Amino acid sequence: MTAAEPLIRMEGVHYRYQAGTRQPIAALRGIDLTIGAGEYVAIIGANGSGKSTLLRHLNALLLPTQGNVCVGDWNTREAANLRHIRSTVAMVFQNPDSQFVASTVEEDVAFGPENLGVPQQELRERVEWALATAGMSDLREHPSHLLSGGQKQRLAIAGALAMKPRCLLFDEATAMLDPAGRARLLETMRALHGQGMTIVTVTHHMNEAAQAQRIVVLSAGQVALQGDPRSIFAQTETLQALQLDVPYPTRLARTIARRVAGFPREVLTVSELVQAIVARSGSPLQAVER
């Protein structure tokens, strides 16, 4: 894999905070991570491993207590850089209901660029483009709180796109959606990546992580594993020790491999699995004849 130009760099990042009467919590304990331009990265880890905390460092919603985060040449610690950083790196959050400000779709999409002081003519254009890219043009004047969960998340994406970012962050954005909504959102993420968008997503669903180019596994605030999905999911015992699982198709492939010698164990998706079966069976006609 050719080295991508780094878009976001985290160097020696530590993050501690105080929650109520508890002891201070070290949520991140020395993170070194680079997100390359155009990459699709998934961050996985058990609850409490620091995934969401890490994500929020990428667009300066949180500042490291130690270490540095740089988006391009902009260090997140400099207040003057915030506008640049957050219009370059936009975020879609988990709760569809808590992200929109305005009561209609197009007005909410305009919120970001309005904050950036984009002139009115360009505002219109950006809103139209963002709505079209997120597949929400028909719902332009729809009241935002009457949208379905999946539609609300696409509204959030449109709102983020209107800022013309180079990178989109997703914080468990599919967690509160039904399977249809989730599939649609993943499809949108793939399409955006295909158009050159850098994608960083935090997720519990291993199937979703499997569609990334690189997976970063967090454990107790540190990077435990990093690599492409196939090599990560091959390390079953390690993942189990980290309270993680493998995607369903992978699990199924391994069950099959116990009965069929030489069956690939490192399958990632349903279609790969089916392909593997088809490849080993000869032609379909053969099977039906029996």
Add this chain to the structure above:
Amino acid sequence: MAKPSEFELVGRVTIGQYLPTASPVHRLDPRAKLVMVVLLIVAVTAGHSLSALGILLLAVLVVLRLARVPVGFALAGLRPMLPFLLILALLQVFTIPQYGATTLWKWGILTVSDRGLLAGILLLARFSTLVLGLSLFSFSTTTTELTHGVEHLLRPLQSLGVPAHEFALMVNIAIRFLPTLAEEAERLMKAQASRGADFGRGQRSFLQRTRQLLPLLVPLFLVSLRRAEELIEAMEARCYLGGKGRTYLIHLQARAADYVAILATAALTALALWMSARNVDAQVWRWITAYL
């Protein structure tokens, strides 16, 4: 057929709900509508003529139809307040000062005079007209229009240090979260009812029912706080830094129809105040009694 569940709050809270029916009323400039609302408030509260209130109520209903809002739906928005209103009205009836009034009915220490009755009916008419008028406003105005309207109207005061944009946004978000929080409240009530809490109506004393609501307040408050935090994050992530340097997708441009609407409302307000000042009610009463 069973009555609507005691939990169906969302549909019933009509103030704050937007009905996209694309009517001429929807297309009016929000500043014009804001001015009309203020005029309506003046007309309804300043005068004391029942016949004027009747005209105002009629006017509001007509505009509701113009806005393509089903009148029944708007009237149903009054139902949650009805018990409260009736108590207030009754208080008026029994406690209004009695000098110069004709006693219509006496029962022990309770006297109902014509003036008392009038006061009670006036109260009901005022509240109804106001609620319908405000609901009409929210049915036909998106909250961002409202924000823009308020902000535009307050802008001249910005040089005096009035934070017009921030104030308008605050109002915007408060209104936009009403249905969301109503949903949350409904969910919480149902969750607690599922564990044996009793929110039934009409069975217990007012005090007991209030006490039953207390366990709702904490989680509702917590949920509101959490929503607020999440919203703040989302706004910050989209570079919100206050009103300075912001541009706007929506620019308000007043048209002839807006001025006509304001003038019509102003005329009605003037009429209502005139009818009150000239005691037209007495005239109307004479006509009615003469007719009968």
Add this chain to the structure above:
Amino acid sequence: MFSSGTPLIEVQGLQHIYLQGTPLEVQALRGVDLQIQAGESIGIVGPTGSGKSTLLQHLNGLLRPQGGEVRVGGIALSDPTVDVRAIRQRVGLLFQSPEDQLFERYAGDDVAFGPRNLGLGQEEVRERVRLAMEAVGLPFEYKDRLTAELSQGEKRRLALAGVLALQPQVLVLDEPTAGLDPQGRQELLRTLVQWRAADGRAIVLASHNMEDVAALCDRVYVLVKGQIALHGTPREVFAQPEILMSNGLAVPTVTEVMLMLRQRGYDVSTAVLTDEEAAQEVEGLLHGQTL
């Protein structure tokens, strides 16, 4: 206790309309038939807007039938004089994201909310809280912890304990594993299976997670646009993946794989539920044996 054969819950021709008579009127349920026997785990699946939540809320009397009937332990819920609180003790309902609904300062108090509402004495309340917390795998000492300081997984278990403390016969759960990490999900499912094992109990599970449904449920009802489109054992229901998928529903991964193989002309059965069964089918296919 009922004679065997009397369903714990019976639903016949159930109808429900929201906001009837307003411009926002919506018919959520259009005649639903359902039965839940003691010892069963019933799954209810359906796309968003199918009426799942509405149906669940009828099972414990939060909503009353507007047409048709719901019977809990033989008692008809359309009867306005029904003691709903008794019904809600028999049928416990755990909503989605129940950790959002905790409100007591101390964890133990929140679990005690239900038993206290039943008017039980202090000793009995304490005992019920202890049993409920044990059932969900939370140490009894947690009762003195601040609710706010529990982790998300612990909060969810606490909320479940709050329902179990009522000692219901039927446990109704709306998306219980949504948002949990893989380990949390496994633990919750284990807790449910253990709870159900005792006599005279039943579980109703509304879920989008087809693997959960396939693993846990004896029977499944598929709800589409307010009506039951399919009903049967998970094997029977998932053997018709086309109907499910055309209604925007997922199917377990194993079913999806079998379906795709069939679409390519392979003669495999889609009536498989577990990884083992699927592996067997594939083995048979690849080793050329007919089954």
